[in-house]
Amino acid sequence: MTTRPLAPLDQYASEQHGIVREIKGGADFIGRLAGMGLAMGTQIEVLQNLGRGPLLVRVHETRIALGRGEAAKILLEEAMGEQSAAT
Numbered sequence: 001m002t003t004r005p006l007a008p009l010d011q012y013a014s015e016q017h018g019i020v021r022e023i024k025g026g027a028d029f030i031g032r033l034a035g036m037g038l039a040m041g042t043q044i045e046v047l048q049n050l051g052r053g054p055l056l057v058r059v060h061e062t063r064i065a066l067g068r069g070e071a072a073k074i075l076l077e078e079a080m081g082e083q084s085a086a087t
Contacts, residue, residue, distance in 0.1 A: 007075065012046045017044065021040070038064065047063060
């Protein structure tokens with residue numbers, strides 16, 4: 001089984017899906033994300049990424065706005081073929 005490369009959330013385009021594989025940051029940051037339902041193994045759908053300003057993502061049927069700096073610390077594996085399962 002091959003592993004897909006990881007990319008930061010801020011590089012994902014609108015309508016792309018990914019699975020959280022790594023979060024770079026301290027315990028407070030990781031805990032805050034977990035409180036919003038965003039943890040290792042979570043599937044994310046990018047709803048809006050305009051290339052500047054905050055990103056809007058869907059996590060467990062909840063929309064969350066993340067700053068670009070926060071999004072850059074969340075590394076995702078692209079979720080191929082899972083778009084239909086998420087909708």
